[in-house]
Amino acid sequence: MNLIILYNTDFIDPEHVRIKGRRFKHLLTVNKVMENDQVVCGLLNNKIGTGLVKKISHDFIDMKICLDHDPPAPLALTLVLALPRPKMLKRIIESVTSLGVKNIYLINSWRVEKSFWQSPLLNHDELEKHMILGLEQAKDTVLPRIYQKRFFTRFVKEELPLIAKDSLCITAHPKASAICPACVNKKTTLVIGPEGGFIDIEIDTLEQAAFSSYHIGPRILRVETAVTYIISRLYS
Numbered sequence: 594m595n596l597i598i599l600y601n602t603d604f605i606d607p608e609h610v611r612i613k614g615r616r617f618k619h620l621l622t623v624n625k626v627m628e629n630d631q632v633v634c635g636l637l638n639n640k641i642g643t644g645l646v647k648k649i650s651h652d653f654i655d656m657k658i659c660l661d662h663d664p665p666a667p668l669a670l671t672l673v674l675a676l677p678r679p680k681m682l683k684r685i686i687e688s689v690t691s692l693g694v695k696n697i698y699l700i701n702s703w704r705v706e707k708s709f710w711q712s713p714l715l716n717h718d719e720l721e722k723h724m725i726l727g728l729e730q731a732k733d734t735v736l737p738r739i740y741q742k743r744f745f746t747r748f749v750k751e752e753l754p755l756i757a758k759d760s761l762c763i764t765a766h767p768k769a770s771a772i773c774p775a776c777v778n779k780k781t782t783l784v785i786g787p788e789g790g791f792i793d794i795e796i797d798t799l800e801q802a803a804f805s806s807y808h809i810g811p812r813i814l815r816v817e818t819a820v821t822y823i824i825s826r827l828y829s
Contacts, residue, residue: 597634635734668693675702675787679712690727704787757782762804769806
């Protein structure tokens with residue numbers, strides 16, 4: 594936890610917050626804060642600054658807050674991801690949030706198991722928990738927006754062209770003939786399939802939507818590894 598996320602409900606007056614629960618325990622047991630120590634903090638979806646520890650109780654910490662600068666700039670990337678298994682999704686959400694991705698579309702695919710869509714993880718509050726962990730890691734405060742799209746063809750034909758307008762359109766596909774570009778550092782829409790990849794008709798549908806397919810080398814990677822690798826490659 595490199596930054597303490599603050600919520601509006603933490604404020605006990607305009608300049609002071611009271612921290613309880615998981616964040617309190619972390620400050621006490623990991624950071625080992627004492628009165629008059631400063632910690633990095635930021636208001637959710639708002640500015641970043643410092644908190645001066647004013648009081649430590651048995652179940653809360655009071656801090657005086659000064660929020661005076663903006664969070665890091667977001668990554669100019671929209672991620673379109675075939676819904677992975679829940680345990681993997683948790684790690685991916687945390688990782689891409691830390692990397693600065695702010696728009697994530699979870700989509701269906703032929704190889705996505707139907708049971709994945711029934712996971713409690715897809716509830717907003719559960720997803721937000723893992724986004725918060727990513728923000729805390731990266732010293733960011735701005736939550737990504739996560740959209741769930743269960744109809745592949747409808748989404749790709751009707752919505753994706755508008756989402757990807759004026760961006761570099763990339764589909765990660767192990768059978769592609771061209772290798773993924775590097776250091777593009779421009780607005781990009783990246784589509785990554787499920788374990789086993791997209792089937793041929795799905796690749797064709799994406800190509801009709803102006804998405805070009807690229808591979809990332811001879812090694813076949815897990816989705817969570819591929820996501821981080823490709824984003825790092827595009828924006829190194």
